[in-house]
Amino acid sequence: MRVVVHDVVGVRDARVAIDAEPALPPPSDAAVAAVRSHLTDCASGRPGHVWVGLDAPVGLNAGLMQAAGVATPGSSSVWREFIDGYRFDDADQLRDWARAESGGEPKRACDVAAKAPFAPTNLRLYRQTHAALALLLR
Numbered sequence: 001m002r003v004v005v006h007d008v009v010g011v012r013d014a015r016v017a018i019d020a021e022p023a024l025p026p027p028s029d030a031a032v033a034a035v036r037s038h039l040t041d042c043a044s045g046r047p048g049h050v051w052v053g054l055d056a057p058v059g060l061n062a063g064l065m066q067a068a069g070v071a072t073p074g075s076s077s078v079w080r081e082f083i084d085g086y087r088f089d090d091a092d093q094l095r096d097w098a099r100a101e102s103g104g105e106p107k108r109a110c111d112v113a114a115k116a117p118f119a120p121t122n123l124r125l126y127r128q129t130h131a132a133l134a135l136l137l138r
Contacts, residue, residue, distance in 0.1 A: 057120035091130035
């Protein structure tokens with residue numbers, strides 16, 4: 001996973017050591033702490049907003065969100081509810097649950113609209129999805 005921070009000075013590439021390639025181990029607590037620390041440092045003392053690009057899915061298909069027990073998809077609180085109640089300890093738990101609930105790998109509406117080749121729970125993406133949801137956003 002690569003985190004790019006945009007601010008009024010320009011673009012700074014954090015290139016943090018959180019990678020979701022299947023052959024690599026899960027990100028360490030130290031790597032996650034480094035990302036959080038970097039983002040906090042970027043935002044400290046700056047007026048307005050700091051924009052952060054995260055190259056990983058940060059949501060699931062609407063049906064999976066409902067299966068997770070959150071508010072009706074489309075409501076303003078659904079994503080925050082999902083993150084606050086995120087219950088998967090590792091990426092494999094997320095993928096196994098999603099496949100059991102959906103019978104496959106359903107894409108989000110934005111994936112369909114963008115003609116994305118993979119759903120967030122696809123074999124190539126599910127580790128990135130879990131890292132973004134569980135490790136960075138909570």
